[in-house]
Amino acid sequence: MRKISIIGNFDMNNNSYNGQTIKTRIVADELESLYGASEIKRVDTAGGKSVVLRLLFQLFGCVARSRNVIILPAQNGIKVILPLVVIYNLLFSRRIHYVVIGGWLAELLGRNRWLLCFAKRLHMIYPETKNQKDSLAGLGLHRVVVMPNCKPLRILTSDELSGYNLRPMRFCIFSRITPTKGIEDAIKAVSLANEKAGKTIATLDMYGNVEACDRPWFDAVKASMPETVAYWGRVEFDKSVFKLKEYTALLFPTYYPGEGLAGTVIDAFAAGLPIIASDWHDNANIITDNKNGFIFPTRDVNRLAEIILDIYKCQDRLVPMKLNCIQSAQAFLPSVVIRTIAKEIA
Incomplete structure (x- = not known):
């Protein structure tokens, strides 16, 4: 059994440089440097509706064969990825981690309160700022810790x-x-x-x-x-x-x-x-x-x-x-x- 599966928009078929793909790749690269490539599985969600059928099977495999599952969904993907992973996890009791990209999660959960029951079953949610953490707490989500955005840049002297x-x-x-x-x-x-x-x-x-x-x-x-x-x-x-x-x-x-x-x-x-x-x-x-x-x-x-x-x-x-x-x-x-x-x- 591997240590971690990472589910997010890697968009490796295109040379994409938006905030979502950059953060997804950075998180995966850093965890791979910590634990080794053999312990990390990457599942690319790029492609929207065209990849939903594939994801149904891939996400099940991630939960079944990984001790930890990390999801980094976009605003559209969360409505598919979050429920699926949480439902699959009822069979396996893995640690499901949600690394948030951007500042929209609390607002989206407030508009789609049916997603809250799934979010409350996550092991941990990692928003980028304290204000986001406080907003999630207002929705009853308390397994939350701030994890800032990051980039592997050389800082000038x-x-x-x-x-x-x-x-x-x-x-x-x-x-x-x-x-x-x-x-x-x-x-x-x-x-x-x-x-x-x-x-x-x-x-x-x-x-x-x-x-x-x-x-x-x-x-x-x-x-x-x-x-x-x-x-x-x-x-x-x-x-x-x-x-x-x-x-x-x-x-x-x-x-x-x-x-x-x-x-x-x-x-x-x-x-x-x-x-x-x-x-x-x-x-x-x-x-x-x-x-x-x-x-x-x-x-x-x-x-x-x-x-x-x-x-x-x-x-x-x-x-x-x-x-x-x-x-x-x-x-x-x-x-x-x-x-x-x-x-x-x-």
């Missing part, structure tokens, strides 16, 4: 930090390019800051994947972007830190409904890049205002522009913040984070 005193300042967005990530708010804020300054004091570069459903919207956005804003496509997973290090700060004006501890925050910290973030969901608990970034009211373009102007007046204030960022990044190393679930592995 203090000698490698850069992006100081740039004229004009260079800001970036580094996330999935979709409306609720605040893309248009960021563009408006940079343009407004330049307008108020009477000259170009800031530029904005955007990096990230654009999904097919968002292409018409983004094509319209690009058609009206000023010269100070550019889109540069996707950056390879292992090159993020060295791409980001040259910037002044990262803009994160998200109001994405399922936001958890976003991977872009970890990328920025590792690159020594202060984050200017909306006070959406857990952002203010992860990013400390005036220590490793700045927090502004969600959707408040004027306040975001004011922060950009304030930084321009005194870029030296970013020097200690960049040092604080690389210190903050240490908490999100996979080797550190994986200890949380390793303590619960039978």
Whole structure:
């Protein structure tokens, strides 16, 4: 009998770099480094409805032949994977672990309360933040421990930090390019800051994947972007830190409904890049205002522009913040984070 089966969206047939696939692969890789490849089975849920029949049999095999089963379902997959694994486990009494991706679980369980009886039978649930843990407790789920998101990035040393005193300042967005990530708010804020300054004091570069459903919207956005804003496509997973290090700060004006501890925050910290973030969901608990970034009211373009102007007046204030960022990044190393679930592995 193997030690662990991991069920999630690995999407190994495609070179996918969304938050779900990245976290699923990282968790599997770290557990494999701890226990060895022979003790780990990976089950790929990529494919949606087309793989449901296959999963019926694969999930049964995972529960029957593993002492621990780890699930990392997406919002659609949870309605299939969670009940199936829990029902199968009535026969075997294994430890079922649920590693949460994003910040949507409590809200989804609140809307679909029939899933709660299955969630209460899990050995442990691992949300990304304390606020998520508290929300799950409000639904009667108490076998919950916080396990932050993580990435296997090389954290810069203090000698490698850069992006100081740039004229004009260079800001970036580094996330999935979709409306609720605040893309248009960021563009408006940079343009407004330049307008108020009477000259170009800031530029904005955007990096990230654009999904097919968002292409018409983004094509319209690009058609009206000023010269100070550019889109540069996707950056390879292992090159993020060295791409980001040259910037002044990262803009994160998200109001994405399922936001958890976003991977872009970890990328920025590792690159020594202060984050200017909306006070959406857990952002203010992860990013400390005036220590490793700045927090502004969600959707408040004027306040975001004011922060950009304030930084321009005194870029030296970013020097200690960049040092604080690389210190903050240490908490999100996979080797550190994986200890949380390793303590619960039978």
